[in-house]
Amino acid sequence: MNKKKGFALATSVTLISSAFLAACSGGDDTTTDTGSNGSGSEGTPDEAQVLNLLEGSDIPSLNPTLATDSVSFNVLNNVMEGLYRMDENDDPTPGMAEDVDISEDGLTYTFKIREGATWSNGEPVTANDFEYGWKEVLNPDNGSQYAYVMSVIEGAEAYNTGEGERDAVGVTAVDEQTLEVKLTAPADYFLGLTSFGVFMPKLESFDQEQGENLGTSVETTIYNGPFKLESWEREQGWKMVKNEEYWDAEAVKLEEINFRVVKEVQTGVNLYENGDVDRTGLTSELVAQFQDSEDFSTVVEPTLFYLQFNSAVEALDNQNIRNAIDRAYDKAAISETLLANGSIPANYLVPKDFVTGPDGNDFRDINGDIGGYNVEEAQQLWEAGLEELGTDTVELEFLNYDSEVAKQIGEFIKGELEKNLEGMTVTIKQQPFNNKLELESAGDFEMSFAGWGPDYQDPMTFVDLFVTDGPYNRGKWSNEEFDALIESAKSSTDAEQRWADLAAAEKIVLEESAISPVYQRGSARLTKPYVKDIVEHAFGADYSYKWASIEGKE
Structure with a gap:
């Protein structure tokens, strides 16, 4: 993602791929998206089988041992194959x-x-x-x-x-x-x-x-999947071509898939309208323009974006301060106004409509919403936290992605926090996707905007992110009761008790504001009607192109 993953997930524009998650985490969903339009038909197409797509960032690594982001995992899913x-x-x-x-x-x-x-x-x-x-x-x-x-x-x-x-x-x-x-x-x-x-x-x-050097270039990567890389220009894009050595090559219709790295949504839309690419993501101001088009579609995904806090920062090691931040900004305004692409405000860790429990009910039904926008409560928590810290001011650096939509979200959150929490000053540090991942991995941040997509269909893929010293617990939050619940859930053979342990663990994360959930990602996109059968996954890699084709292109 890190779906995951991390998974390069971004802020919700997805230039129709996943550059906003870190694995299935960590991409920047504020980029462009390459998802599926879900249609298809039988037969062998006569058209040139060439698909042109956008991506919001370069590929960090194609070494399966080291990959952590959704861009890398999406490529791996199509040039390699597991069991x-x-x-x-x-x-x-x-x-x-x-x-x-x-x-x-x-x-x-x-x-x-x-x-x-x-x-x-x-x-x-x-x-x-x-x-x-x-x-x-x-x-x-x-x-x-x-x-x-x-x-x-x-x-x-x-x-x-x-x-x-x-x-x-x-x-x-x-x-x-x-x-x-x-x-x-x-x-x-x-x-x-x-x-x-x-x-x-x-x-x-x-x-x-x-x-x-494994997985750093075309020449240092080997393939066993439906496609293989033919070219890869850093920060520019890459080309996949059909792998004739693949065991099921007869099922693969596409001969070529071209990815172009584009960070600005309007640029992606321009390329789409000019016929240079076959899919693109949309930001809120473009949704109104295109929502009546037959090419337009939206989808809500089980991917979460959140603020992560570094507990090495004295102020953010204070639970009242973290709780105050969580309640001091309007999550609905981000989802419904800034994004307007199907994203929904989140006051939870495990997404809605992602996984059901032994009783057949959605996991989300157990804890419901915890925390969320409440300025009066935020201000009371803030004052209590400042008193505990013995100060009347807090200055925080906010690490963010460098995409257009991420910038808008970052500026909005900064404005809300400084307006509603007296004495708060926020400085935004925008970084390219790879740089941001490196800073987070090194713990070199104070507060950051992050995303996580599920690696597999189970609440554990979200909840165990925050175990003490876990590789994606980059804020180093720690809670012994939480750790014990995760350990119990991982070893349990009692499905109902396991579910209860996971729910209790999620509740601790949210009540202590180990993170501040912002939204569950939706995406609005335009897809050419001749693009068929791109498979969009709810967990793991975002997309499979094995069965995709071009049909009916004039």
């Missing part, structure tokens, strides 16, 4: 694995690797490529920020934290075609998780040959 791949209904469908046998207790998965599956250099894809690739994510020497997502695998956490051995990890290549995976607890989401970027295979010989 399984998510289909148009977000159900796992066989990929590099032909099938799987799951033990009765749900703890052992035995995958049969597809015969005839090859890398783009002609070498066969084997079970060892998965054992090696996954263990490289867990290798503590590699510093993978996404290693924690493998904690459901036996021995994974111990190896990653230096307390266990590589050979004790429950991932074993029994032979070239058989991969055995042992879990610590049953996980219904595990098959889907194997489609996610960090679970991609790695060809050991190629990985060792490339070293630190």
Whole structure:
């Protein structure tokens, strides 16, 4: 994302891709979007199978061990393939694995690797490529920020934290075609998780040959998915072409996909109207202009944008100050006026309409909304916090993305906080996506605007972000009760108790304002009617182009 992920998620314009999340986090959804229009038909198109799209940032990394953002994970999802791949209904469908046998207790998965599956250099894809690739994510020497997502695998956490051995990890290549995976607890989401970027295979010989350069250029990347990169110009764009070595190449209709990096929404719209690109995202002022067009559509996604606070800053280590900030700005105005693209204000961590529990109800029904816009309450909390700090002023630097919409959101929040919280001064620091991720990873920020998309369909993909010393707990908030609830949920075999633990953990995050949720992302976009069957996912990577095509283009 980091869907995730992080996942490059942005502020909600998505130049129709995902540059606002950090993995499935971290992209900047204030860019342009490349989503699906959901239509399709049978038959082989006669038109040139070339799709032209926009992206809001460059690709940070195509090394599955190191990728953390949604831009990287979107590309990985289309140039590589895991054991399984998510289909148009977000159900796992066989990929590099032909099938799987799951033990009765749900703890052992035995995958049969597809015969005839090859890398783009002609070498066969084997079970060892998965054992090696996954263990490289867990290798503590590699510093993978996404290693924690493998904690459901036996021995994974111990190896990653230096307390266990590589050979004790429950991932074993029994032979070239058989991969055995042992879990610590049953996980219904595990098959889907194997489609996610960090679970991609790695060809050991190629990985060792490339070293630190792996995934930094066309020449240092190898592919086993529907497409492969033909060109990649930093900060300009990249081109994918059909991978003729892919096992299911007959199902791939597109011959070429061109991505152009564009940060300004109006530029994307101009390119769309000129016929240079086939999809673009819209900001609020453009929604009214195009909402009656047959090319217009909106969608609400299970992606959350929020303010994250660095507890190393004295003021932000104060719960009253954090709670005051959460209640001092109008989230509805951001969603409904600044964005106006289907986004909805959020006073929660786990998004609405994302996942249902053992009782069949939406997870969101348990805690409802916690916190949110209330100026009077914000001012009371603010005064209490200032008194505890022994000061009457607070100055904060606000780290933000450098996209157009992110700038508007940042300026709005700054204005609200300075207006409603006497003595507050906010200075905005806008940074390109990659720079922002680096600053956050290093803890070099005070307050920042962040986003997270789900890596798999379970509340845990959001809630465990904030465990003590977690790789995406960049504000270093810590709560022992919260940590204990997450540990209990991760080891529980009682579905109802697990759900209750996750709900209690979410409530602690929100009541203490470990973060301040801003909105659940929606996106408004224009899509040419001849673009068919781009699959848009609710979790993991945002888009699959394997089944997409161009049909009916004049």
